[in-house]
Amino acid sequence: MALIVNQGFAQKVKMKSIFNGKTLKGWTVTPEDNIWWEVKDGNIHTENDPTKTGSTLWTNKEYGDFIVELDFLMGKGTVDSGVFLRTDKDQIQIGISGSLKRDMTGSPYIPGKSYPKEASGVKELLKLNDWNTMKIKVEGQIYTVWLNGQEVVTYQSENMPEKGPIGLQLHPSNEMSIDFKNIKVGKL
Incomplete structure (x- = not known):
């Protein structure tokens, strides 16, 4: 159970696992011809194929206001991944930004705006060769990100839909791998 303090009162959020550790049941891959995502x-x-094609793993369910928490382990290559929030137009970066050529973990990425706000303190918090925990609270157009228990950024989006799926990204044009586990969602 996550405890979120908001506007002076504590709100308990029941967190529910959305990954069973055995199959990709409850998830959809785009493009549909899945050669990138597996349970291992x-x-x-997830890992790029020889053509360096990208892919996204989407939840089948859609969420309004929610908290998502997950653990990630950056693997080989130049890791450029992220978590999509209700749409592929609002993303929280994991790893190296292809455009900025530096680590932007925890920062929002918006197509057309690049990284409108950079997460703070990530260099000290991020474990490059170990599991990291990311928590993202999405409420209306505002999302807040925590990395390994520390708040790193709050950002107000402009055009995020009211409801949508959560996605995990495998960026195209890279040679990379990344693992995810302990993926939980709580509805607000």
């Missing part, structure tokens, strides 16, 4: 050793593992 109880984790969701």
Whole structure:
């Protein structure tokens, strides 16, 4: 159970696992011809193919206001991944930005705006060769991101839909791998 303090009162949020550790049941891959995503050793593992094609793993369910929490482990290559929030137009970066050529983990990425706000303190918090925990609270157009228990950014989006799926990104044009586990969502 997550405890979120908001406007002076505590709000308990029941967190529910959305990954069973065995299959990708409850998730959809785009493009549909899945050669990128698999369950390996109880984790969701993704890796680019030789053509460096990108892909997104989407929840089948859509969410309004929610908290998503997950663990990620950056693998080989130049990791450029992220978590999509209700749409592929609002993303929280994990790893190296292809455009900025530096780590932007925890920062929002908006197509056409690039990184409108940079997450703070990430260099000290991010464990490059170990599991990291990211928590994202999405309420209306505002999202807040925590990395390994520390708040790193709050951002107000402009055109985020009221409801949509959560996505995990495998960026195209890279040679990389990343693993995810302990993926939980709580509705606000």
